[in-house]
Amino acid sequence: MNENENNFESLRRLLALKRHETPPPGYFENFSAEVRARIRAGDAGRMESFSEHLPWLVRLMSAFEAKPAFAGAFAGALCLLLVFGIVFAERPDVAPQPLLQTAQASSPLAMAAPANLNSMPAEQPALIPISSTNPVFNTQSPDSLFASQGAAVQPVNFTLPGN
Amino acid sequence: MIMAEPVPSSEPEPSAPVEEDELVRGARRGDLAAYDELVKRYQQRIYATIYHMTSNHEDANDLAQEAFIKAFQALKSFKGGSSFYTWLYRIAVNKTINFLKQRKNRTHMSLNDIDFNAEHDPDMMALISEQTPRRAAGLTELQEKLNEALLKLSEHHRLVVVLHDVQGLSHEEIAKVMECNVGTVRSRLFYARQQMQGFLADYLKPT
Numbered sequence: 001m002n003e004n005e006n007n008f009e010s011l012r013r014l015l016a017l018k019r020h021e022t023p024p025p026g027y028f029e030n031f032s033a034e035v036r037a038r039i040r041a042g043d044a045g046r047m048e049s050f051s052e053h054l055p056w057l058v059r060l061m062s063a064f065e066a067k068p069a070f071a072g073a074f075a076g077a078l079c080l081l082l083v084f085g086i087v088f089a090e091r092p093d094v095a096p097q098p099l100l101q102t103a104q105a106s107s108p109l110a111m112a113a114p115a116n117l118n119s120m121p122a123e124q125p126a127l128i129p130i131s132s133t134n135p136v137f138n139t140q141s142p143d144s145l146f147a148s149q150g151a152a153v154q155p156v157n158f159t160l161p162g163n
Numbered sequence: 164m165i166m167a168e169p170v171p172s173s174e175p176e177p178s179a180p181v182e183e184d185e186l187v188r189g190a191r192r193g194d195l196a197a198y199d200e201l202v203k204r205y206q207q208r209i210y211a212t213i214y215h216m217t218s219n220h221e222d223a224n225d226l227a228q229e230a231f232i233k234a235f236q237a238l239k240s241f242k243g244g245s246s247f248y249t250w251l252y253r254i255a256v257n258k259t260i261n262f263l264k265q266r267k268n269r270t271h272m273s274l275n276d277i278d279f280n281a282e283h284d285p286d287m288m289a290l291i292s293e294q295t296p297r298r299a300a301g302l303t304e305l306q307e308k309l310n311e312a313l314l315k316l317s318e319h320h321r322l323v324v325v326l327h328d329v330q331g332l333s334h335e336e337i338a339k340v341m342e343c344n345v346g347t348v349r350s351r352l353f354y355a356r357q358q359m360q361g362f363l364a365d366y367l368k369p370t
Contacts, residue, residue: 008356008360010367011328011356011359011360011363011367012328013286014305014309014363014366014367015309015324015328015329015359016284016286016328016329017277017302017305017306017309018215018309018325018329019329020277020278020280020284021214021215021274021275021276021277021278021306022275022276022277022278023210023214023220023224023275024275024276028206028207028210031202031206031210031227031228032199032202032203032206034228035199035202035228035231035232036195036198036199036202038228038232039195039198039232039235040195058236058237058240059239059240062236062237062239062240063240065233065237065254065257065258066237066240066250066253066254066257067342068257068342069342
């Protein structure tokens, strides 16, 4: 290391010139007064009221200022949380239920509706009551009861004993 | 006046800690007079560090004031794990590095004048080019080239050079301020000096 130090001696002498760069005369006489004035006016006042209401946030910001590594870790944790949020949001947590069952459970009028629908003319689709708990139906008359809902019709296949 | 004389020992001032603790305690209670004393104690060193990092007096003035205001506001979070001096330096350095990253590629130098003592410094006299007819012009040219070379370094490499070769901090002190190990400081310093030597080859006489 000593050899390296010797190699850089000329550079160190040149860098010493930086120590001779001085601010305008009297600059430091007013410096602390300016800092004090800025603390009193506005800057400090705003932060103090802020710290009264959200002291934990002020502590957090101070910790970030003093330790950038902590800020990085915090940002990493937030990113991780975001990724988990996206992954879990894409997973369906409630199995889709048939629409008619929902309507039956929520409205007694809706329970009676399927029986009436068979004899209903196709031009009168609005007999099914729409409530805030039921999904909004398409007001155009459907060709079939299930067609508009996109429900797959599955034939019932009974197998009687002995057949 | 010579700004920021090198600090020879690893601690800032041997008799300071007790009094400094009292000032810090007072400032934490909101005593502005106590904090004023702390500002006066460190204003030159903090300003000088920021100035040498930015090569701009106006930016250094704003950032130094902001660093002291920030430190006052954050005093409640100061646990005393390090000295107030190191903690304050860390705030100023982080603020400056953030500022420099934001203003990247928009560098504008606003250099302070070189004081009268420089012309009588034997090291400076030895460095002035023989071709330069007037000594003052030689120093000004050297100052500009030196600042340009410093600004070419990355923020972290520049910081190590400024703290060690200009401010005179020890490797251990710099490691505390930069929150890295001493080996990292040494390697950054070596690399930064090598780069500086390349940038300033025309102005450096072989030893």
